Structure formats: C-alpha cells, structure tokens
Amino acid sequence: MSDYIRRESAGRAGLTCHRIAQPMNLRAATLRRSMPTSETTAKAKSQRRNTGLRKPSPNTPSARTPRSRSQRLRVAAVQFESRPGDKDANFLVMEKFIVQAAARGVKVIIFPECCITGYWFLRNLTRDQLGALAEPVPSGPSSQQLMALARRYRLTIGAGLIERGKRGVFHNSYVVALPDGTAHCHRKLHAFEHPAIVGGSGYTVFDLPGGWRAGVLICYDCNLIENVRATALLGADVVLAPHQTGGCRTRNPHLMGLIERATWDDRRRRPQAIEREFRGEKGRGWLMRWLPSRAHDNGVFLIFSNGVGIDDDEVRTGNAMVLDPYGRVLVETWKAANAMVVADLDRSLLADSTGRSWIQARRPELYRGLTVRTGHERDVRRLKFEE
Numbered sequence: 001m002s003d004y005i006r007r008e009s010a011g012r013a014g015l016t017c018h019r020i021a022q023p024m025n026l027r028a029a030t031l032r033r034s035m036p037t038s039e040t041t042a043k044a045k046s047q048r049r050n051t052g053l054r055k056p057s058p059n060t061p062s063a064r065t066p067r068s069r070s071q072r073l074r075v076a077a078v079q080f081e082s083r084p085g086d087k088d089a090n091f092l093v094m095e096k097f098i099v100q101a102a103a104r105g106v107k108v109i110i111f112p113e114c115c116i117t118g119y120w121f122l123r124n125l126t127r128d129q130l131g132a133l134a135e136p137v138p139s140g141p142s143s144q145q146l147m148a149l150a151r152r153y154r155l156t157i158g159a160g161l162i163e164r165g166k167r168g169v170f171h172n173s174y175v176v177a178l179p180d181g182t183a184h185c186h187r188k189l190h191a192f193e194h195p196a197i198v199g200g201s202g203y204t205v206f207d208l209p210g211g212w213r214a215g216v217l218i219c220y221d222c223n224l225i226e227n228v229r230a231t232a233l234l235g236a237d238v239v240l241a242p243h244q245t246g247g248c249r250t251r252n253p254h255l256m257g258l259i260e261r262a263t264w265d266d267r268r269r270r271p272q273a274i275e276r277e278f279r280g281e282k283g284r285g286w287l288m289r290w291l292p293s294r295a296h297d298n299g300v301f302l303i304f305s306n307g308v309g310i311d312d313d314e315v316r317t318g319n320a321m322v323l324d325p326y327g328r329v330l331v332e333t334w335k336a337a338n339a340m341v342v343a344d345l346d347r348s349l350l351a352d353s354t355g356r357s358w359i360q361a362r363r364p365e366l367y368r369g370l371t372v373r374t375g376h377e378r379d380v381r382r383l384k385f386e387e
Contacts, residue, residue, distance in 0.1 A: 069211030073345040075238070075301075076101045076109040079318035080338040081309035084118030085133060087142060091116070094159065095149065097340050102153040104342055108208065109157055110305040113188075113219050113242040114172060116142050116161040120244065120312035122193045130196055134164035137185045143175050150177035156208055158240050158305075160218065162197070163187065170197045174216050174242055179209065186216035189227060192381040199380070203227070205234040212237050212347075215300075219243045220380065222294055226370060232298035232359065237350055239294070243306040246283040246317025250387045256282045259315040267336045274336040283317030284334060296327030299355030301345050308338065325353035 078097050083089045094111055101109045113119060117133050125133070137143050142161050150157045156178050163173035163185070172188040187200025205215040215236035221227050222241050231239060247259040259277045267274040277283060287304075295302040301324055308318030321332035322343040330343040350356065 069347065071347050073108065073208070073210060073212050073238070073347070074104070074106050074342065075303055075322060075345060076104075076106045076340050076342045077303050077305045077320040077322055078109065078111050078338075078340045079306050079308040079316075079320040079333070079335075080112065080115065081316075082112070082115045082118045082307060082311075084121040084312065086118070087116050090118070091142075091145060093338065094157075097338075098149055098153055098155070098157060100340065101342070102155055106342060107155050107210065108214075108238075108240075108303070109155060109340075110240050110242060110303045111157070111159040112305045112307045113160040113174065113244045114162065114193075115242075115307070116159055118311075119193070119307060120314060122162065122197075124312075125194065127196050130162065130170060130194055131164065131168075134162040134170050136165075137161075137163045137173055137175055138183045140164075143177070143183060143185075146175055146177040147181060147183050150179050150183075151181050154179045158216070158242065160242050165198070168196075170194070171200060172197055172218060173200075174218055174240075176206075176214070176216060176240065184216070186218065188218040188221060190220040190224065190380045192220070192384040195381070203230055203234060205231060205236050208238075212345075214238050214240055216240045216242075219245060220384075222291070225294070225297070228294045228298050228300075232300055232355070236300055237347070238301040238303065238345065239298075241294075241302055241304050243304065244311060244316060245306060246286070246319060247277070247315040248387075249314060252387060255387065256286050258282075259317070261310070261315065264309060264315045264336070271336070275334060277315075278317045278319060278334045278336060284319050284332075287319060292323055292327030292329070295323040295325060295355075296353075297355045297358065299325045299350060299353035299357075299359065301325060301350075308336070325349050325355060 080093050098109060122130065135142055146157055146159055156176060158174060158176040160174045163171040165171050172191045172193055174186045175183055177183045184204060184206045186204035189200050191197045191199040203215065205213060208214050213235045215231035215234065217227055217231060217239055219242065228239065246256065248256045249258050250256055259282055263273050263277060279285065291304065304321045306318055306320055307316035309316060318339065319332065319334060320339060320341050322330045322341060324330050331341040333339045333341050
C-alpha cells in the first residue's frame with residue numbers, strides 16, 4: 001500500500017497533530033518505529049511550543065518500555081444525544097459520564113463522532129455558520145477542555161468536533177486527550193457532511209498509557225476494509241470507532257432506513273417499539289453484518305460509540321458496544337437513552353487471534369492493485385447522498 005500514514009508516537013518524536021509522513025511500507029511500520037531525525041525533532045518541538053502539547057517524559061506510561069504493559073485495559077463506550085451547536089450542554093453530558101467512568105476505574109472513554117458540535121444539522125449550515133462552529137485543534141477551547149478533563153480525572157478521553165484547518169478548510173475531527181496532558185487528532189478520511197469539510201489524508205495510531213496502542217477511524221472510515229487493515233498493520237491493539245449511524249435515510253431497501261420520529265418520542269410509553277428498531281435492521285442488525293469482521297479479521301479490539309436519539313431529521317440507534325479480537329461482543333446496549341457500557345480488554349487475546357494469524361500469511365506483492373485507481377472510484381459525498 002502507498003497510503004499516507006500518520007505517525008503520532010508519544011514515545012518517539014513527541015506529539016504532533018496532523019503530521020503526515022511520506023508514503024511508506026505498512027509492514028515495516030508495524031515491525032519498527034523510525035527514530036526521529038534532527039529535522040523532525042526540531043519540528044515537533046516547534047509544534048509543541050505553538051500548540052501547548054508537550055513531549056511525554058521517559059516516566060510517563062506512554063513512553064515506558066514494554067515491560068510496563070498492563071495486561072488489562074478497562075474501556076467505556078458512550079452513546080448520547082448531542083444538542084446541535086450547543087457545546088456547553090454537550091460537555092455537561094460528557095463530564096457526567098467521565099465522572100462515572102473514573103469512579104469505575106475506566107482508563108479510556110470514547111464519545112461519538114461530532115458529539116461536541118452536533119452532527120447531521122451540519123449539512124444545512126452556510127460556510128460562515130460552519131466556520132463559527134469550528135475550532136482549531138488542539139489550541140481551541142474544546143480541545144483544551146478535553147485535555148483538562150483527561151488530566152483531572154486521569155483517563156484517556158476521545159470526542160469529535162469540527163476542526164478549522166488552514167486556508168479556510170474544515171475537517172470532521174476526533175481529539176483523543178491523554179491523562180499526561182498530551183493529545184492526538186484524527187481527521188475523518190471519508191468526510192461527506194458538508195461541501196467545505198475536507199477528508200483527512202493519514203492514519204492515526206498512537207500509544208496509550210499502559211503500553212496499549214490505539215488507532216482512530218471515524219464512522220465511514222470503518223466501512224472500507226483497507227482502513228482497518230492499515231491501522232492494524234501500524235500496530236493498533238484497539239480501534240476507537242466513533243460513529244453517527246443507524247436509522248439513516250436511504251433509497252436502498254437493504255440498508256438501514258428511517259425510524260419514525262413518533263416512535264422515538266413515544267419510547268417511554270411504548271419501549272418495545274423503539275427497542276425493535278434499535279435491535280433490528282435499522283440498528284444492531286445492520287451493524288452485525290460487518291462490524292464484528294473489522295475486529296475479527298484484523299485481530300483488534302474495537303470500541304464502538306454512537307449517537308442516540310434525534311439527530312436533525314433522523315433517529316440514531318445508539319448500540320454502543322465493545323468487541324474483542326475474535327469479533328465477539330463483550331458488552332453492548334440497545335437502550336433508547338444516553339448510556340455507557342464498560343468492558344475489560346484482555347491483552348492475552350491478541351497474540352493468537354485469528355486475524356493476527358491471517359495477517360502473518362499476507363503476500364503484499366499480490367496487493368499492488370489495491371493502490372491503483374480503477375476508474376470506478378467516486379466522491380464519498382456523492383455516494384452518501386445518492387444512497
């Protein structure tokens with residue numbers, strides 16, 4: 001593969017958001033991490049001065065030797081109904097879950113895609129309105145608030161927002177704040193939410209405290225099997241998979257489909273009706289056709305976080321869950337409400353998992369066609385809105 005790879009290693013060249021390396025061999029990237037050159041080290045130091053990010057000291061968990069690896073990692077996946085454009089209200093909901101997670105010994109908590117800003121209403125905004133909602137990362141107030149919460153509660157927190165990039169470009173981004181005060185940022189590769197939102201150009205894989213290695217793929221990113229495989233080849237043990245899905249409008253009778261607003265509004269009086277929708281083909285049923293294979297085929301844990309409830313003119317189905325490297329569901333919910341699920345990840349499941357065994361049988365010389373355009377590729381925005 002010749003995809004651009006995001007190299008964000010907390011223990012090497014320091015933390016840099018959106019630093020994209022040159023095309024490189026993914027297998028080599030899995031087996032070794034390049035030592036920083038003087039140029040990249042100077043660049044990283046400059047970026048840390050400009051962004052407030054700092055390089056972890058040798059005593060921080062993400063910089064320790066493999067001997068400090070923890071065998072288990074307690075994680076949480078949250079589903080919640082974001083208020084469009086109301087960042088303060090959304091942070092209030094998030095902090096309540098963070099407090100609960102910290103009390104339960106959670107080390108990593110994952111919130112949905114664009115949960116800070118709101119999601120599906122974005123497509124109706126003007127460029128100026130989108131710009132007013134967007135923020136720089138990591139210097140913006142939302143990134144700084146996430147980083148402060150991670151330090152205060154001593155856990156890793158992931159949440160999504162709209163990023164204001166350079167030269168008037170916007171990104172659907174996901175910020176992961178670590179308890180040592182550092183942060184990582186992933187830009188959705190296959191973004192379609194607004195004409196002004198541009199897809200990212202690299203993968204995001206980094207070290208977590210305790211010696212675990214995480215990758216981030218946002219919603220549609222997970223649809224393409226190449227993205228999950230590339231993330232696994234970069235050494236990810238766990239994929240953080242924030243979504244806004246389920247109950248999506250489509251012309252295809254074999255895909256999801258809308259959930260009636262009245263069914264959601266009447267959920268307390270008729271709970272069985274909304275549960276059927278959430279557990280059926282518009283929610284969990286659709287996810288189970290493909291999501292477990294992303295974990296199984298690549299030998300990774302997967303943390304699935306999603307919106308729930310009203311998202312502009314659609315109803316999200318929640319279905320927050322955690323999958324193990326065999327594609328088995330460790331914990332899940334189909335509640336029609338804001339909710340959090342917690343699971344313990346067992347590192348011993350990784351080494352002998354089916355997916356990792358299959359990866360060892362790869363023959364990369366056969367896969368060159370995966371990096372060549374066939375002429376059938378189409379813009380993801382057109383594909384999504386023609387579904």
